[in-house]
Structures are given as C-alpha cells and as structure tokens.
Amino acid sequence: MxxxxxxxxxxxxxxxxxxxxxxxxxxxxxxxxxxxxxxxxxxxxxxxxxxxxxxxxxxxxxxxxxxxxxxxxxxxxxxxxxxxxxxxxxxxxxxxxxxxxxxxxxxxxxxxxxxxxxxxxxxxxxxxxxxxxxxxxxxxxxxxxxxxxxxxxxxxxxxxxxxxxxxxxxxxxxxxxxxxxxxxxxxxxxxxxxxxxxxxxxxxxxxxxxxxxxxxxxxxxxxxxxxxxxxxxxxxxxxxxxxxxxxxxxxxxxxxxxxxxxxxxxxxxxxxxxxxxxxxxxxxxxxxxxxxxxxxxxxxxxxxxxxxQNWLDEPIGFIEGDMAIHNPFQARIAKHPFIEFIQKVQMEESGVDISVTSLLNNSSKGFASSVTMRDVVSNYMYPNTLVVLELTGHDIKLALEKSAEYFTINDYGEIAVNPAYETPKPQHYNYDMWEGIDYTIVVNEPVGNRIRNISYQGKPLSEDESYHVVLNNYRATGGGNYDMFKEKPVVKEIQKDAVEIIRAYFERHKTVQATITSNFAVKVK
CATH class of the missing domain: 3.60.21.10 (Metallo-dependent phosphatases)
Structure with missing residues (x-):
C-alpha cells in the first residue's frame, strides 16, 4: 500500500x-x-x-x-x-x-x-x-x-x-x-x-x-x-x-x-x-x-x-490630594490612599465598619485629580460584587495569617514578595488589606504566626466574638485558598459590581479627599 x-x-x-x-x-x-x-x-x-x-x-x-x-x-x-x-x-x-x-x-x-x-x-x-x-x-x-x-x-x-x-x-x-x-x-x-x-x-x-x-x-x-x-x-x-x-x-x-x-x-x-x-x-x-x-x-x-470609548471618557469625579500608585509593593506594605478609598466605598455601600480589599495587579495606577470611567475600570478590572460575612475574631486572625504569607525576607534581609505569588502565575490579588481593625505583620516570624496586636475600636479583637465584614464575592467564597471564609453566614449580598459601586460613590461624593488611616504595619522584628 x-x-x-x-x-x-x-x-x-x-x-x-x-x-x-x-x-x-x-x-x-x-x-x-x-x-x-x-x-x-x-x-x-x-x-x-x-x-x-x-x-x-x-x-x-x-x-x-x-x-x-x-x-x-x-x-x-x-x-x-x-x-x-x-x-x-x-x-x-x-x-x-x-x-x-x-x-x-x-x-x-x-x-x-x-x-x-x-x-x-x-x-x-x-x-x-x-x-x-x-x-x-x-x-x-x-x-x-x-x-x-x-x-x-x-x-x-x-x-x-x-x-x-x-x-x-x-x-x-x-x-x-x-x-x-x-x-x-x-x-x-x-x-x-x-x-x-x-x-x-x-x-x-x-x-x-x-x-x-x-x-x-x-x-x-x-x-x-x-x-x-x-x-x-x-x-x-x-x-x-x-x-x-x-x-x-x-x-x-x-x-x-x-x-x-x-x-x-x-x-x-x-x-x-x-x-x-x-x-x-x-x-x-x-x-x-x-x-x-x-x-x-x-x-x-x-x-x-x-x-x-465614549463611556470610558466620561468624567465621574475628582480627587483632592495624591491617590496615584507609584509603587505597587509600597502600596501593599503601608497604607495607600487608593486602598483606603476602596475600603471606604465598600463600607459605605455595605453599612459595616470592617472591610477587606486588595490591589488587584501591579498595573493599577490609582487615580489622578480627575477620574473617568477609564480610570475606574483600569484599576478594578473584575466584575466582583460585595458580600457581608459574619466572621469570628478567630476567622479574621486566620485570614490575616493567610495574607501574611504574601511576604518573605530576601537574601539581603529585606521584605519582599513570596515567589509563590509571582510564579507560575502572578497572584498579587490574593494579598488582602483590612480596614476597621489594626494589626501588624511580622514577616520574619514563621508562616502562620506572623500577626500581632489585632484590635477593633481600640480593644483587642476577641476570637470568640462575631464581626460583620465586607469583601468581594470571590474572596467570600474562599477564592485564593481563604478556606476560613467558606460557608460562613452571609449577612448581606450586594448584587452590583464594583465598577458601578465606585461610580455611584462618586455621584454621592463628587470630590474625594485622598486620606490615609495607618491601621496596619508590615515589618521585621
């Protein structure tokens, strides 16, 4: 043949x-x-x-x-x-x-x-x-x-x-x-x-x-x-x-x-x-x-x-002060005005006083003095909605320890990003920052034992008490291996995506101040 x-x-x-x-x-x-x-x-x-x-x-x-x-x-x-x-x-x-x-x-x-x-x-x-x-x-x-x-x-x-x-x-x-x-x-x-x-x-x-x-x-x-x-x-x-x-x-x-x-x-x-x-x-x-x-x-x-293109170029609000992100790593180890802004948006929309968010990727630039829809969608590229969970202080501690895994100490004794969050796939969005509580991450302590001095409203966080926390739906379902959030009581679901929520916030507050409330620290002993 x-x-x-x-x-x-x-x-x-x-x-x-x-x-x-x-x-x-x-x-x-x-x-x-x-x-x-x-x-x-x-x-x-x-x-x-x-x-x-x-x-x-x-x-x-x-x-x-x-x-x-x-x-x-x-x-x-x-x-x-x-x-x-x-x-x-x-x-x-x-x-x-x-x-x-x-x-x-x-x-x-x-x-x-x-x-x-x-x-x-x-x-x-x-x-x-x-x-x-x-x-x-x-x-x-x-x-x-x-x-x-x-x-x-x-x-x-x-x-x-x-x-x-x-x-x-x-x-x-x-x-x-x-x-x-x-x-x-x-x-x-x-x-x-x-x-x-x-x-x-x-x-x-x-x-x-x-x-x-x-x-x-x-x-x-x-x-x-x-x-x-x-x-x-x-x-x-x-x-x-x-x-x-x-x-x-x-x-x-x-x-x-x-x-x-x-x-x-x-x-x-x-x-x-x-x-x-x-x-x-x-x-x-x-x-x-x-x-x-x-x-x-x-x-x-x-x-x-x-x-x-017409939609993206619509001006929707203004910023007084500096809300631009010049260094994404620095925006994760110390409070940044853009992160505080997102936390405020989530807390106002949900009516609770503890919020969780992340800087979604390293290309986010924050906001200049005039904000358009293009600015919003380039910083918040996922159609996340918001969920309010009822969490114990113990759940919060576990979540903070999970976030603290994002950091490591490099060969020069400096705080750096854990390579597991960069390869094989960048996962910077799996490092969370919290608002409404105070806490410290000590990076040179062992993973799982890095969180210190957690407080809420000036008092130590009680591991047995329950707290209402707003976070996006991806994280609320345990996304990013945050298993401590799985199947926790849902207090409220907000079926509007983040872009719409941010736009509505600017409609209520046409001009927003760039502010910093230093509620967390990332350091070595």
Whole structure:
C-alpha cells in the first residue's frame, strides 16, 4: 500500500478575556493583541495549510471594559466576542471559569449565539445529569479521512470562586476523572487518529522535575492529566503561562493571556495500512506582531467600540490630594490612599465598619485629580460584587495569617514578595488589606504566626466574638485558598459590581479627599 503523509495543524487561544480590539483600554494605546488581529492570522493559516482545527480554551467573554460596557448597556445585541469567533469559524470552545462572571443569562445567550459547539464534559446539569453547555467532545473528520477527537474539561474549582446564583443547578465533576473516563470511551468507541484534551486549567507540578508547585486543591491538574493513556495533545490555560513542552510524551502548551499569543500545534502523520499514525508533534507560541487587524472583524464591533470609548471618557469625579500608585509593593506594605478609598466605598455601600480589599495587579495606577470611567475600570478590572460575612475574631486572625504569607525576607534581609505569588502565575490579588481593625505583620516570624496586636475600636479583637465584614464575592467564597471564609453566614449580598459601586460613590461624593488611616504595619522584628 502506498504511504500517505499528512499534517494536522491545531490553532488555539486561551484566556482572551474580552480582548477583541488591538488596544489597551487603560491607556488607549495600540497593542499587538486581540481577536481582530488573530482573525487575520487564522485566515493566513487556513490559506496555507489543508487540515486545520481552530479552538478556544475558555475565559473568552470577560475581562475588558469593552465587555463590561456590552453587558451593562448593550445586552439586547449579540455578544461581540461570539460574533468574532463565529467569523473566525472556530471548530469548538471550552467553558472557562470567568465565563460565569456576568451570570447565567449572559453565558447561556453566548452559547445560543455560537455557531460552534461548547465542550466541557465535566460541567453537569444536575436535573439531567448531562453536560450543560454542549457535548463532552467533538469529532472532526478531514477530507483525507483523518479523524480527530477533542475533549473539553474545565477546572472544577469554580464553586470556590463564583457567586452561587451564577452556577445554580450545576455540578462540577472532577476534571481529571472526567477526562480519564471520556478518553477511554472515545479511544474505544470512536477510534480517532488524534485525541486532543482541551483543559481550562493549568499545572500543579513543575513540568521538568514533577515537584509540587502549589497547594493540591484540584484547581489545576494538568501534570496528572499527562498520565492518562490515550491523550496525544493537552491544550491548557487558566494560569496565563507561556509554555510548550512534553510530559510523558504528551505535548502540552499554554499561550499566555489577553490575546497576545496563540498556540500552534503541528502534528505529522503517515498512513501505510489504512490507519493514520503520528510520527511527530511540535508546538509553538505565535505572537501578533506585524499582523494587521481583520477589517471584517473591526467593522462587526465598531459601533460597540465607539460607545465603549465614549463611556470610558466620561468624567465621574475628582480627587483632592495624591491617590496615584507609584509603587505597587509600597502600596501593599503601608497604607495607600487608593486602598483606603476602596475600603471606604465598600463600607459605605455595605453599612459595616470592617472591610477587606486588595490591589488587584501591579498595573493599577490609582487615580489622578480627575477620574473617568477609564480610570475606574483600569484599576478594578473584575466584575466582583460585595458580600457581608459574619466572621469570628478567630476567622479574621486566620485570614490575616493567610495574607501574611504574601511576604518573605530576601537574601539581603529585606521584605519582599513570596515567589509563590509571582510564579507560575502572578497572584498579587490574593494579598488582602483590612480596614476597621489594626494589626501588624511580622514577616520574619514563621508562616502562620506572623500577626500581632489585632484590635477593633481600640480593644483587642476577641476570637470568640462575631464581626460583620465586607469583601468581594470571590474572596467570600474562599477564592485564593481563604478556606476560613467558606460557608460562613452571609449577612448581606450586594448584587452590583464594583465598577458601578465606585461610580455611584462618586455621584454621592463628587470630590474625594485622598486620606490615609495607618491601621496596619508590615515589618521585621
């Protein structure tokens, strides 16, 4: 029998997070990112290659002011991210954890508008016991008979982050166990030539040494998945890492975030006996430098983009004093006026006098003297809502000790950021600062024994007494491994997202003073 050769090309995005336009909304500067540019790259690949499979690996519809504005004011129109991936003509997509952030209706509408299947085998409708948003896997057969299977799974840790009403009626089965089960089933019943696992999740171990790199919560299971017999390719995401390698002969890849890179996997196959066999597999990360934006894509979203820009440039308030963040590390070890502002907003909205917040990332710049919506959304990029929990003093102490893990002492004896909060994924948002209580973090004490001198209203905090505390919904559900908050009594839920709450605060207080109440200290003995 004559030998045949074939090349299968898999192109995929992950963690695009609402980036449609090649623009940074915080500065309005052009960027080499976004679906409009990616559309051009996909067209070129399809023109040059025969067997092309295009996928998205989740966290597609949330993450930019563009999408926040769409949800707030343009829901009656089609979801612009779905419009673009429909134009790109992708073959399938996986549900990411941030797909739930805008609520069930926004996600359901997005799925209905999609011209492609959503595959997340482990997100189960509890009434039907079937995958909620689409089939557990897809099969694509190319003209040369090459048969490819793609299984989609999503990190099952979502209930630890998401508002309960956003995931009501859903069961998140273990991603590893689900993938193992479906891989066995598909290999037996479908007999594909190539089996791809598309996993919205990352890696729990070092890819070279196999050593644990994070607390084994089940949030990330990618390393373990490479032990599943029958998987050829593991597409990953969630951690926003940039990597390609092999683990147990499984080719793995992760293409960063925000649509700045995409993954390209090329699989060489040969056929001499009626069955395609893989002879080589390679993965590369591709950037969008010098790639022009697709005009059809730009035209499809130009009206919403113009509306977004007008919304972002609306002045909403003024600051007297300095509320700019010049050094994000300093803003975490000593009280900063911007942090105090967020605490005041949360306390006024909730009516309680103890508040928890964080500086969400190192690109936050705080506020200048005139504040626009662009300033608000560039500093507060997540659609968090607020929750008031009833916590004991003991719970508060545990939470403070958890936050204190953020710090370490470097080789020079100086306070520094614990490397675990910077790699493999930056997690600066998991360091909390508190308002309404006084406390001290002593960094050169052992982890779990760093908090000193906790007081409330001038008196030592009582571990047995209960206190009402306002915090965002991500943290209130235990997000960031703050297990002490899980299943605590909910006093109040405030179903408005942070951007709207901040805007309303400026409507009530047109001019805000930049103030500092020094209620905490981070130091060495």
């Amino acid at each position: 004559k030998k045949e050769n074939a090349l299968l090309t898999i192109v995929y995005t992950s963690d695009v997070h609402g980036n449609a336009m090649p623009i940074s909304y915080g500065t309005n500067e052009s960027t080499d990112s976004g679906l409009a540019k990616y559309a051009t790259a996909v067209k070129k690949i399809r023109n040059e290659k025969e067997n092309v499979l295009v996928l998205d690996n989740g966290d597609l519809i949330q993450g930019t002011p563009f999408m926040t504005h769409y949800v707030k004011q343009h829901r009656h129109k089609g979801n612009p991210m779905i419009t673009l991936v429909n134009q790109i003509d992708i073959d399938g997509a996986v549900i990411g954890n941030h797909e739930f952030n805008f609520g069930k209706n926004v996600l359901s509408d997005a799925v209905k508008q999609s011209k492609f299947p959503w595959i997340s085998a482990n997100i189960i409708d509890i009434t039907t016991n079937e995958p909620k948003y689409g089939p557990p896997y897809l099969i694509k057969i190319f003209p040369n008979g090459l048969k490819v299977a793609v299984i989609g799974v999503t990190t099952h840790y979502i209930p630890n982050w998401e508002s309960p009403d956003h995931i009501e009626g859903l069961y998140f089965a273990d991603a590893y166990e689900t993938l193992k089960e479906w891989t066995t089933y598909i290999r037996k019943t479908e007999n594909p030539d190539v089996l791809i696992a598309s996993y919205h999740g990352g890696f729990e171990r070092d890819l070279e040494t196999g050593e644990e790199t994070e607390v084994q919560t089940g949030e990330n299971q990618g390393y373990r998945m490479c032990d599943i017999e029958g998987i050829d390719i593991l597409l990953t995401g969630h951690q926003h890492r940039k990597l390609t390698t092999k683990v147990n002969d499984v080719l793995v890849i992760q293409p960063g975030n925000n649509g700045t890179l995409y993954g390209e996997v090329n699989i060489s196959l040969s056929n001499t006996s009626g069955k395609w066999e893989i002879t080589e597999k390679m993965a590369q990360l591709r950037d969008l430098h010098s790639v022009p934006a697709d005009q059809e894509a730009l035209q499809a979203i130009e009206d919403l983009e113009a509306s977004t």
